[in-house]
Amino acid sequence: MPETMSILRKRLSDYEEITKSEEIDLSNLRRLCFHGIPDEGGLRPLCWKLLLNYLPPTKASWSETLTRKRELYKTFIEDLIVMPGESDNDGDRVDVTFDDHPLNLNPDSKWQTFFKDNEVLLQIDKDVRRLCPDISFFQQGTDYPCTAIVNTSGVKRLHRRVQHTVLKSANVERKGLGITKQIAVAVRKAVEDYAPLSEGGEAHWEVLERILFIYAKLNPGQGYVQGMNEIVGPIYHAFACDPDWQWREYAEADTFFCFTNLMGEIRDFFIKSLDEAEFGINSMMTKLTRQVKDHDYDVWLRLNQQELCPQYYSFRWLTLLLSQEFPLPDVMRIWDSLFADENRFSFLIHICCAMILLLREQLLAGDFATNVKLLQNFPSMDIQIVLSKAAALAGKTLNSP
Known part of the structure; x- marks a missing residue:
């Protein structure tokens, strides 16, 4: 046991030496992380942000990078979660009118966007409600719910827009890919779908639903593909469990950009033409x-x-x-x-x-x-x-x- 503790202290010291430097030695960091990042010390969230190219190696630019990215993510929430009936910038309600109504086929119609979004949400909602059922984390409430969402009396909570239906789908679904019919297998399932929290709170799975929805909106050529929930889940879990609350508070935005960077590397897996x-x-x-x-x-x-x-x-x-x-x-x-x-x-x-x-x-x-x-x-x-x-x-x- 003393030898094990000595080895751990040495590993933690090696990480500290790299992460405390003003210029991160990425080559040396990769060498250390390849052998496993210790669970102690809250190192994994920071190391993953560096390894996934979210944080630059120059520490002096971290503050500017994080502020810019997190503000950008706020604008994504404001601009991409379209809700017919909400007030516009002048305080007037955008509701059913002669020019825009639920039967309007104009692609620029807010209602058409709303209905198309709901088709994507149906699958996202189903997937995030059953993520990692062997642990309770994703059913629990986050300490940092999105105020832009929960302060709207729940109007913008995405799960409310989903009609719960039973979908028969393969474990990994890609548009136009028949191979999934051959590989549909039993996977870990929750006894029942996770329930949303009451007004004013958000469960972790609700945060993931928003991340995946915004990603799908920003990547219309790919959209959401079943299985992406399994990719974003571990990243968010790592960031949302960061022992440093100043990092944990922004787990959602940080997860979004790290997930986006990772998907940029593995997106070929999800696109049939590639x-x-x-x-x-x-x-x-x-x-x-x-x-x-x-x-x-x-x-x-x-x-x-x-x-x-x-x-x-x-x-x-x-x-x-x-x-x-x-x-x-x-x-x-x-x-x-x-x-x-x-x-x-x-x-x-x-x-x-x-x-x-x-x-x-x-x-x-x-x-x-x-x-x-x-x-x-x-x-x-x-x-x-x-x-x-x-x-x-x-x-x-x-x-x-």
Whole structure:
């Protein structure tokens, strides 16, 4: 135990030395974070902001950057959550008129925008209400509800605009992608959907609903795709649990921009027309299959003979950065390494390959049905074992936590 505490103190000291510098050494920070960011000291929120290029390496510019970004996010809330019937800048109500009414087909109509937005909200609302049901965090109230929303007597609370219907959908849905019909599998579900808090408060899932809605509005070419909730969730959890309240207060805005930056890197996974691009999902699955073949021919042959295509299991692994395969603390540990690795997509494939190779004996002994179930429901395992195996495949070593 004394040795473990000594190692922890040394790691915390190394992080402090980097993060206290006026010019952050990103190369050295990546090296440290690749081996896992300690849960102690509230380091992960700051490190992720740096690794996701939200904060610049020059500390003197942080204040200006944060103020500008957070003010920009406020304007997004004000401008993009369109509500027919609210007052305009002159205090007059914009309601049902001869020029603009619910049946108006003009694309510039506030009502048409409202109805189209609700189609997107239907799926977002469904997804965020069931995020990480094995923990209570997302059902709890934030200490910093958005005043621009809760001070409107609840009129602008997005969940109110959604009519609750039961949707049958695949685990990861992309417009025009038929492959999801093959990979729909049982996933962790809450016993029942999360309930909104009473007026004046907001649950964390309501904050995520707003982040995803605004992202969809600002990215109409892509919009919202089911599964994005699994990407934004761990980022927001990290920021909203920051022990420093001065950072925690702005978790929503900071999460939005970090999520946007991350989506800028992995958006190829979510766009069908880019499936064959270098970082498109089909290309990534091909690289994974090739790596399995190179490192364990017998396992590759077994899966190949069973026609157990990578689409049946690794589509979700790769697209959602393994966020549905492990408990949240393990996901955050995985993301420390992914965000820190300059070739993070290569390391993601190494992790997925390691997961397959670690199931070698079961896969060689199992039939098709058994192996599909095994890969779609990865068994509980020490995440350090998985990451150490992945690091070895990448020709690296991983320090013990």
